[in-house]
Amino acid sequence: MRIEVDRDACLLHGQCVIAAPELFSFGTAGDLVWIAEPGEGLRAEAEAAADACPEQAIVIT
Amino acid sequence: MSDTGPFHEAKPFLDLADPHFSVRSDAIALARDAHWCADTPYGLAVLRYDDVQKLLRHPSLRQGSYRWPSHNGVSGVFAGWWENMLLSQEGASHARLRRIANPAFSPKLIADLKPRFTTLAGRLIDAFVTRGECEFIGAFTEPYATGVICDLLGLPFERWRELADIAADMGLALGVTFKQDIETIDAATTRLYAYAAELAEERRANPSGDFIGELVAANRDKDQLSDQELLDMIVLAIFGGIDTTRNQLGLAMAVFIEHPEQWALLGQHPELARAAVEEVMRVRPTVTWVTREATEDFAYNNTDIPAGTTLHLLSQSAASDPAVFPDPGFDISARRAPHFGFGGGAHHCLGHFIARGDMTEALKLLAQRLKNPRYAGKVEWLPDSGNTGAIAMPIAFDPA
Numbered sequence: 001m002r003i004e005v006d007r008d009a010c011l012l013h014g015q016c017v018i019a020a021p022e023l024f025s026f027g028t029a030g031d032l033v034w035i036a037e038p039g040e041g042l043r044a045e046a047e048a049a050a051d052a053c054p055e056q057a058i059v060i061t
Numbered sequence: 062m063s064d065t066g067p068f069h070e071a072k073p074f075l076d077l078a079d080p081h082f083s084v085r086s087d088a089i090a091l092a093r094d095a096h097w098c099a100d101t102p103y104g105l106a107v108l109r110y111d112d113v114q115k116l117l118r119h120p121s122l123r124q125g126s127y128r129w130p131s132h133n134g135v136s137g138v139f140a141g142w143w144e145n146m147l148l149s150q151e152g153a154s155h156a157r158l159r160r161i162a163n164p165a166f167s168p169k170l171i172a173d174l175k176p177r178f179t180t181l182a183g184r185l186i187d188a189f190v191t192r193g194e195c196e197f198i199g200a201f202t203e204p205y206a207t208g209v210i211c212d213l214l215g216l217p218f219e220r221w222r223e224l225a226d227i228a229a230d231m232g233l234a235l236g237v238t239f240k241q242d243i244e245t246i247d248a249a250t251t252r253l254y255a256y257a258a259e260l261a262e263e264r265r266a267n268p269s270g271d272f273i274g275e276l277v278a279a280n281r282d283k284d285q286l287s288d289q290e291l292l293d294m295i296v297l298a299i300f301g302g303i304d305t306t307r308n309q310l311g312l313a314m315a316v317f318i319e320h321p322e323q324w325a326l327l328g329q330h331p332e333l334a335r336a337a338v339e340e341v342m343r344v345r346p347t348v349t350w351v352t353r354e355a356t357e358d359f360a361y362n363n364t365d366i367p368a369g370t371t372l373h374l375l376s377q378s379a380a381s382d383p384a385v386f387p388d389p390g391f392d393i394s395a396r397r398a399p400h401f402g403f404g405g406g407a408h409h410c411l412g413h414f415i416a417r418g419d420m421t422e423a424l425k426l427l428a429q430r431l432k433n434p435r436y437a438g439k440v441e442w443l444p445d446s447g448n449t450g451a452i453a454m455p456i457a458f459d460p461a
Contacts, residue, residue: 011114011399011405012118013118013405013406013407013409014118014406014407015159015407015409018155018156018159018160018407019159019160019163021156030120048160048163048164051163051164051167051168051169052163054403054405054409054413056168
């Protein structure tokens with residue numbers, strides 16, 4: 001599984017961090033940090049985060 | 062023009078508490094030109110786009126409107142609900158509740174909901190279109206907003222009038238006449254809690270896969286969703302979507318009546334409906350300010366902000382900031398930076414995908430079927446601050 005974030009669309013709301021804290025977090029500089037290639041077992045969490053993003057900036061493949 | 066340095070002018074003062082104060086007044090634009098913020102009876106008002114964008118998601122701030130009842134010297138049933146429901150929670154409990162609520166408002170639902178929105182809008186328009194006039198809130202925006210929520214939550218549409226009245230009464234709490242209207246507000250909240258309890262009981266007896274059914278299932282584990290949280294969430298889901306959408310569609314009509322060439326454009330180009338929703342929300346949002354509160358002392362723009370300070374982020378002012386919108390006039394064909402009508406950050410509006418979807422279909426159909434809309438009587442307005450909108454809007458139009 002691959003997680004990609006469109007950094008131009010991302011407005012740093014942090015809904016992904018709420019929906020899937022296992023995969024997304026804010027870095028010390030306030031930037032978004034995520035696991036780019038998580039295990040398949042986290043697919044439900046990844047899709048919950050993609051769903052919740054107000055800007056629909058997350059793509060799961 | 063600089064915000065820094067040893068000399069800075071005194072901050073402007075804006076009396077947001079005054080029921081006659083308008084968030085669209087020249088005083089706001091003048092204040093915004095002079096300074097990035099203003100003093101208010103509650104704390105600070107933030108006026109410019111860049112600052113609102115940053116402060117919506119600033120780590121030293123929490124959602125601030127949980128304090129609205131105490132700012133207004135109010136306690137009681139509505140205040141109790143308000144101070145405990147999702148919007149007023151932070152950290153782990155907020156995240157837990159938000160994760161439970163998110164799936165019911167997923168963008169994946171929109172494809173299936175779109176035809177139902179169009180059918181509902183069409184049915185409502187059919188009922189008045191041949192008269193060439195209507196009271197737009199009562200005849201359209203109110204039953205439409207309520208019908209969408211009924212559909213989403215599996216509630217019988219026959220009860221829409223009752224739910225719309227409850228939502229309108231509760232909505233008075235979100236304006237500056239909160240204290241005056243407290244009996245009406247609390248009576249409505251009590252009725253909605255009773256209805257929520259009825260719905261929860263019904264779903265316990267007949268388990269279902271819909272939102273309330275899922276909440277009831279989660280509630281079997283009280284640590285996952287307590288009994289009170291269950292009721293608070295049902296009340297939020299019903300109230301949260303009715304008032305806002307009802308008001309926003311009324312405000313949309315007001316903007317388009319002021320810009321008839323834009324309405325004609327939308328009628329000819331229904332593919333602009335989605336952009337029209339965004340542009341309406343940029344210039345006339347129903348939610349005119351978003352509240353934050355400082356959780357610690359911090360400095361911003363060379364201003365010291367003590368812990369506990371309430372900041373009202375004026376969405377309206379920010380979204381017409383000349384620094385970002387050199388041509389700020391209403392134009393549904395313009396490319397625009399994002400507005401703040403749904404807030405931002407951790408508390409970004411939960412229902413926004415649904416709201417954007419249902420308002421898109423409504424405006425699309427209205428622009429096709431109601432030509433040349435104009436006022437046919439006096440419009441009754443809520444105060445132009447807090448959550449605003451029209452209470453009654455008599456319009457006339459030429460049926461297509």
